Amino acid sequence: MKLLTLLILALGGSLLAQTPAYQNSDLPIDERVDDLLARMTVAEKVAQMRIFHANQGVEGDVSGRLTLSENVKARLEHGIAGIKNPGEHLSPVAAAQVNNALQRYIIEHNRLGIPALFVTESYNGVDAAGSTVFGRPITSAASFNPELVQRQWDVVGREARLRGMHMCHSPEADLVRDPRFGRMSEAFGEDTYLVTRMVVSAITGVQGDYDGLGNGTHIGAVAKHFAGYGQVLGGTNFAAIEISERTLADEIFPPFKAAVKEARTLGIMASHGDLNGVASHANPWLLTEVLREQWGFAGYTVSDANDIGRLHYFMKVAETPEAAARMALQAGMDVDLYADDAYALLPAMVGRDSTLIEDIDRAAGHVLRTKFILGLFDDPYVDVAETEAGVRAESSLQLARESDAESIILLKNVGGTLPLRRSGQRIALLGPLVRENTEASFRAVAGEGLSFISDRGFELTDGNRSIPQLNDDTADGVDRLVEQAKEADVVVLFLGGDEYTAKEGFFNGALGDRESIDPLGPQDELVRRVKELGKPVIVALLHRRTLSINTIAERADAILDGWDLSEFRDESLARAIFGEINPSGKLPVTVPRSIGQLPFHYSGKEINNKKGYLFTENGPLYPFGHGLSYTTFAYDDLRVSDSTMTADGQLTVSVRVTNTGDRAGKEVVQLYLKDLIGSVTRPDMELKGFQKIALEPGEARRVTFNITPEMLEFTRLDGKRGLESGDYEVRVGTSSTQYVTTNFKLRAE
CATH class of the missing domain: 2.60.40.10 (Immunoglobulins)
Known part of the structure; x- marks a missing residue:
């Protein structure tokens, strides 16, 4: 018996000695990273520096069965840093099953069993089917409630992890001061301090106060776009950025610095643009000196989509694709998002220049460190039994309602027009932002004492997701809405813009920015004609960019600004209109009277205020921080x-x-x-x-x-x-x- 015991102990010690250090969860993360890097080939290291999109051939069905294209299998031969949006169109449970199967395939089909990061985005909550839909970031900023924002992003982190996700390319730490920019609603507003507090809250929430990363309950954040992305010239995506060093240091950098030093973000995404003529993806001062040496960032940097390759063929600062890859790598860019013409070239380049290995080790090491922090080497899979109960929990839905309640802004309320009484009135719900269920939501809130008319009237655009065209066939719709308004005692007009009128202008020809910030189509005409009927007019303003709402501000008796609210948009608006909610939101941006006032933010230099313009009133239409209440x-x-x-x-x-x-x-x-x-x-x-x-x-x-x-x-x-x-x-x-x-x-x- 004693001999058997000694034999077992000897075998156990031998097996322990054979366990690679990187698989030993008792060792410090840095030791595990170093051990793993020492075992990896150049091809395996470079694989840890690339992310591809699931649309390359990662497919799952409603039952959670995984199918991989030959293209994807080839991409996974040496492992991978990560995959963007796997399972995004599936239910949370099916996505968790697919992502478990995908992770298992990846671990079992690369030599060292390295897991992958699955990456999402989070503008209205987790950007995936079946998730709780919150208001967009600029809507949340209007709450001026960082604690509420942290709780909201805590739900985002939990719901994402329960789907099998590990990182999100969010939140945006950019300042947005140009409403021509189609991505305005993705950020938290125009002010450095407000954006800083919101970004810290968002990252702290989504990362579970950092502790949620290792225990598998939350995901890592990637703050973006470093730096100055919201300041693109003309408000057009991909344009140059012209900001002074002083503005950069004092106004643009602080939210990113706080994301690193205070919130401990796991990732940073570089900007499409340039600073002082230096492309951000090839800027060693930005990515290494400031980010790492001055601020102590220890996470990984990731390119915006295809932007390393674009150093050659778009930014025109690199002579060849190989030169672009070298510039980005040596500047401090760790991960290449999507491209097949950038870091994919590195293994062959190393054969000609072995000095690149040191930078490759640095970059791959940052990614591996992140995977260890997230606990993926020790527990890479989702407990699907927890997914169904954890996603869209009743508490999360209530939080979406709470966030709406604190984010709705009362811009105007003449003579106590709002709140409306709940009896004896016929209310018309009219305009291009009316939805199919708007009337039902209002009836549910109002009860039995009111009657309603609802009609959308006309569409703003043709709904093309790439390049939407304005709808010019609106005359009959406007006439019909005016006739409907004649039958009502009170008119609520749903005006502003939607997901087609303010969006990202992608590289492939899609447009999302505008040269005007006036309300589209005949919306001003509709307000004028309805107001001429002599009835109280309430405007529910819904939008993803600031609009110069001069006619609305002049003619409406009351204006509720909802920006882009949660999935409970109409319910929340009804609760505000009937007084269940006392609005407490404040403007996170300045509302200009005209596009001609741009650039225009409340904290601009005092000397900017010396002169106004001919033939128009000086100053903003509504100032930063403005928001009324039903009390005083x-x-x-x-x-x-x-x-x-x-x-x-x-x-x-x-x-x-x-x-x-x-x-x-x-x-x-x-x-x-x-x-x-x-x-x-x-x-x-x-x-x-x-x-x-x-x-x-x-x-x-x-x-x-x-x-x-x-x-x-x-x-x-x-x-x-x-x-x-x-x-x-x-x-x-x-x-x-x-x-x-x-x-x-x-x-x-």
């Missing part, structure tokens, strides 16, 4: 803890906010700072804090903010970021144009 709020007794602040100190600012109306409501208290004199021209004001509070009628509360030295830093005349002595004005209020003020002096010496 008063601000007074603004206090600052000291008249002077030092470089190593801080101040406390407080204000009393009182609900002076007869309804409970929520108010976003906003803190702005204005540097009165600087060594360089300074922003007119900058948002530096906000708090969303709930107050009962007559209730008052003192709201407090801390002003720290970090809030006052900027890139000075000497080109260094730091403080300058001088005077500051504190502005605390309900928007960027309505506030109470006080002052303090900074002594930076």
Whole structure:
């Protein structure tokens, strides 16, 4: 017996000695990465630097059965960094089954058993069938509630992981200040501070406060597009980016820096564009010096679709495809998304230049490290039994409703038009944004005391997903809507834009940007004609880009701005119209009167405000931070803890906010700072804090903010970021144009 025991122990020790270090979950991740890299061929390493789309031939059916094309099998011969959107059109359970089968195939068919990353996107929740549909990021930003946004993205992370996904090419840390840009709604607004807080909340949520990565409950984030992507000239996708070094450092970088240092994002995606003429995908200063050496980023960088190859044939900064691959690799780009004409060339290039190995090891190592962090080497599969119960849970659906409730913005409400009473009225629901179930949603909320008419009237476009054409056959539809309005006591017009009128302009010829920001088609005409009937007109404004709604603002009695709400859009709008929701959203952007005012954001330099334009009123149509309520709020007794602040100190600012109306409501208290004199021209004001509070009628509360030295830093005349002595004005209020003020002096010496 003793001999048998010794034999078993000896065999166990021998088996343990044969287990590769990278398969030992007790070892530190860096040791596992180093051990695995040492075992890999060049082809295997380069495979860990490439992602292809599932549309290359990854197919699954409703029963969860997997089919792979010969093309895909060939792509998986040496393993793969990841696959984009596998199972996106399947139910969550079928997707989980397909992705389990796909992962098993990948592990069993590459020599070292390396799992793959399955990647999604998250603009309205997980970009896949059967997921909870939330409002888009700019809608969420209107809530001015980072805690709510974190809970929303926590659901996104959980639902994605339950489908078998591991990373998402989201959120966007870009600032969006040009409403011509079709992708405006994918980001969180125009302001550096607001976007920073929302991006940190989104990443923290989707990654499960980082702890959710290793325990298999959440997915990794890829913050994008680094950097300045939202500033493309003319608002057109793929155009050049012209921003100063000071603007880049002070306004564009902070959300990305916070994504790295505060939220610990696992990934960063580079921008389509350029900075100072240097293509972002071939910019070592951006991708290595700033991102890694200054900020300490340890995750992986990934190209935007095909952009490494485009260094040659589009950006025209590389003489050959091989030169493009070398430039991106040496700049610090780890992963090539989609292309077959870029990193696919690296194995042959290494045969001619072995010095590339060091950069290949770095890039592949960053990807492998991510897979270890996600626990994929130890537990690569989804528990399908948990998928059905976990996706679209009732709590997630309620969260979508809650997010809507806090994101709807009351832009205008003349004479208390809203909320509507629930009896004795006939209400017309009219316009091109009316849906098939809009009337049913309103009936369910309103109850039995009201009657409804609903009619879409006309379409805005022909619905072509690539290049939609404007619908010019609208006259009969407008006439019919006006006739319907005559039969109603109150008219609710559903106006704005949809997924065809603001979208991504893809490289393959698709268009999504606009040269005008006026409402499309005969929408202004419809508002004018309906208002001439002498009935109350309420506009439900639904859109994915800022619109110059001058006619709507002039003629409508009330405007509810919903941006792009959740799957409960109509229910949420009905609840707001009938007073179940007291709107508390605020504008995350400035609404211009005309496209001619662009570029136009509230924090532009003070000198921009010296002159207006002939024949039009100066200033915004609606300012950043604006949003009304069914109650009213008063601000007074603004206090600052000291008249002077030092470089190593801080101040406390407080204000009393009182609900002076007869309804409970929520108010976003906003803190702005204005540097009165600087060594360089300074922003007119900058948002530096906000708090969303709930107050009962007559209730008052003192709201407090801390002003720290970090809030006052900027890139000075000497080109260094730091403080300058001088005077500051504190502005605390309900928007960027309505506030109470006080002052303090900074002594930076």
